[in-house]
Amino acid sequence: MEFIDYYKVLGLTKNASVSDIKKQYRKLARKYHPDLNPNDAEAEKKFKQINEANEVLSDPEKRKKYDQYGKDWQQAEEFEKARSARRRQRSSEGYTYSGGGTADFSDFFEAMFGGQTGFGSGRQQVQFRGQDYNAKLRLSLTDVYTTHKRTITVNDKNIRLTIPAGVEDGQTIKIKGYGGPGIQGGPPGDLYITFSIVNNTAFKRDGVNLYKTIQIPLTKAVLGDTVFVDTLNGKVKLKIQAGTKNSTRVRLKGKGFPKYKKEGEFGDLLLNYEVDIPTTLTEEQKQLFEALRKTNL
Amino acid sequence: MHSGKFISIKTLCKIHKVEESFVYTLHEYDILELRQEREETWLHEDTLPLLEKMVRLNRDLNINPEGLQAVHVLLQRVHGLQQELLTVKRKLDALDMYF
Known part of the structure; x- marks a missing residue:
């Protein structure tokens, strides 16, 4: 557990006045508040540190203890143990809402001050909904090709989810x-699950369309033929037209990825033909190509 | 028109300990959409997180309604740009593979 210099966190010196602390805290809170910095984990982390520093430095009793024992927090723990009996008799301090998961304090704070009291302590008690939780669920592309059920564990709670086919990478569901549980009797928060889709196939996905480059032999490109192509739901037989050029694109309708929450609807599979020019030839093949050359091909 | 559940402003303010006038002010500033029915004012459940965000910003940072309106507009723009960036990134990834 590392010592945290709360003065440094707020950009203050040890002799900062109550008004300096308040002013500086407000300034930094406005800059890093999670509601003003959506999807910014760094800002959220910083906000938590600022919040914790303010929690200690704006409370004269806590500040005194921090100034006295801060650098030797292990001794402060002993100090706490000695006072624990007295403290248990006192009624607990009010818990006020912090918003957006900002009330989890560092181990250093917990060691020095025990249970947390939350952001904005000392102000009016508020009844509010619990904090929202965020979780990440890693799935493969083939997993999300079909609708399936999955059980996930969040904070020791098992949640059975139905994951609809066609979920996108980075998509979040509520x-x-x-x-988290509600505060002062408020409703519980919500769980946000963000999907991280790992592509375990040879296809590239863009929304509901799939892309793939396939190689076709030179003779099939020139003379035409049929080939078997893999799709996500099996092989399909494909006719190659005689005289197919390199980089020809073919669209296989309905052979792409399922559309999210639209059962039975699929995107397309877009194939890019790459004509395979042979680099090594047998003697016989070489003679045949020479014969072709003589025909001015 | 919205489908889903609506919450009475009176009940909501009682539970969340928010002044009703604050909610109406947010409505006047086009931040929240409210609905009048059966002589009561209602908020759609999907709008609840937005109201809570505005309450937090007001309480935590002392931002007044004018400031909240500006914040709301800018956050919507940030959200739009983040989505656009994500879409463009995905398209670029797809093009990298395709070509």
């Missing part, structure tokens, strides 16, 4: 009421 599971109502599976967040």
